Amino acid sequence: MSALTTLRLHNFRSYEALDLELDPRPVVLFGANGAGKTNILEAISYLAPGRGLRRAALEAPVRHGCADGAWAVHAVLVNEAGERFALGTGLDAQKRTRRVRIDGQSARAGALAEILRLVWLTPAQDRLFAGPRSARLRFFDRLVLSLHPGHGRAAAAYERAMRERQKLLEEGGADPAWLASCEQHMAEAGAAMMAARADTLERLQSEIDARSDSQFPQAVLSLEALYEDAPSPSHGACTQALAEIFKAARRRDARAGRALCGPHRADLQVVWRAKDMPAALCSTGEQKALLIGLTLAHARAVAARTNTPAPLLLLDEACAHLDPDRRAALAAEVCAMAGQAWLTGTDRGLFEAFGADAQVFEIAEGAALAVTGR
Ligand SMILES: Nc1ncnc2c1ncn2[C@@H]1O[C@H](COP(=O)(O)OP(=O)(O)OP(=O)(O)O)[C@@H](O)[C@H]1O
Ligand SMILES: [Mg+2]
Known part of the structure; x- marks a missing residue:
């Protein structure tokens, strides 16, 4: 204890x-x-x-x-x-x-x-399923962080490289090698983020699945991402694929003023399994029960991790x-x-x-x- x-x-x-x-x-x-x-x-x-x-x-x-x-x-x-x-x-x-x-x-x-380690749930999270994607991703990333403490470093490195790339794109005429190096940094950090997120999702889902008799509704979790390929691409393959995505999106991202695809645009999808109902369409009490079930599963997943x-x-x-x-x-x-x-x-x-x-x-x-x- x-x-x-x-x-x-x-x-x-x-x-x-x-x-x-x-x-x-x-x-x-x-x-x-x-x-x-x-x-x-x-x-x-x-x-x-x-x-x-x-x-x-x-x-x-x-x-x-x-x-x-x-x-x-x-x-x-x-x-x-x-x-x-x-x-x-x-x-x-x-x-x-x-x-x-x-x-x-x-x-x-x-x-x-x-x-x-701490796992928390507050009333501020009650609107999580119906609220903005970015708040849901932040919530999920906190779950990832408690299972993979290196996730914070990867996310910060990704953000830094993304800002740098955007600056170069918007200034125009940047050295392509410099742009490619930014994109490589983004891709490496992004691949690490995606691996930690995928592992967290799997651990949460197996904790949820192990409690089919729970009073809290079972959720089916998924992460909607822009990059999905082979079931578990190696870090190298994932990095390369992301780097290619970023390279191909240069012109579009320059016009948009931000990177339109990449791991920062992922969304956590939660569905009430028994009813096959997306969480956003569940009642207030149902959403709360789903959230509590998810939080308890998260606490069990952290507890089950050795050396944590x-x-x-x-x-x-x-x-x-x-x-x-x-x-x-x-x-x-x-x-x-x-x-x-x-x-x-x-x-x-x-x-x-x-x-x-x-x-x-x-x-x-x-x-x-x-x-x-x-
Ligand atoms: N920096 C601060 N200095 C002094 N008091 C503060 C400060 N920040 C918040 N408070 C006060 O702390 C009090 C208690 O807040 P808290 O959120 O812990 O209440 P609570 O018991 O959780 O209430 P509720 O049941 O409404 O959630 C509030 O009256 C708030 O104004
Ligand atoms: Mg309170």
Whole structure:
């Protein structure tokens, strides 16, 4: 079991100071709107590389009106092997950069991913299936990232090369060898991105398929891409094919002002298997159930990966649209996870199905009150 046993916040959003002592059971946070539940999940989300679950600016979490202008989150994590890590992160008020400490030593944010993985679902994702393609791809890429940490580097290299190529195309008269070299960089990074995405899709699908008795609907996932060829093209073949696509698209991309095809244009397609219904056409509650099923499958896929820490699961308002049977199924599934789950909701009654299997805190006025003893 991988779990936080301590969580401390300092000048983080609505909290001047918060200090939680925890055991490995799922953590339930309930309280009124605005009480500070999501803020706690967001604080935990900074224990991973990236911008947190609100994708906020680095300064945004600083408690409004606080004098020293810095926020901090400290946690103790105990992993499945029983190893203990003291993790700290926050805003360095002088340098305006993110600070990360692991066991008292300064560390890169990326090093956090070697110790802790996070999987989260927030109400902001409720419109995922009906919303824009780019948000769906970003969501999927985050799933890819937690299984393939190198995906972020490949995506950044791809973006850089794509911007450079576009500049050359729009300026006109560029040296063809220079253009070809940009396209080669794009193709190499793009092929790596596609391989990581394909592997993630396969792992997610097999986790979904393994639970045909789940209360959460089974999804069929696919990635609609512009480049599809042999079932699993080698990295070299894929790179070459992408480079050719980019070369052939030069004139069109110059006119369009952007690259019109490539892995950045992929779309995650989700279909409710039993009804053969695209997710975008499902009801609000059905879409939420699909999303939860996908999130749980993702958490299991990360947990199943060897040499990868079991993920903590952050479920913000996940119970809100669920009927009692699905709430009970969710409780059973999160209790069986290899990583601690954190759940929020406005009403304690939403979490009845956990019984004594969860530790419950009532959140109010910048404080957390333990409702069930340890
Ligand atoms: N930087 C900040 N400084 C101080 N307070 C903040 C800051 N950012 C957000 N808040 C406040 O934190 C409060 C709690 O927000 P949070 O999103 O955690 O509530 P919640 O309990 O999840 O509510 P809901 O049930 O509506 O989702 C809000 O009233 C918000 O205005
Ligand atoms: Mg909230």
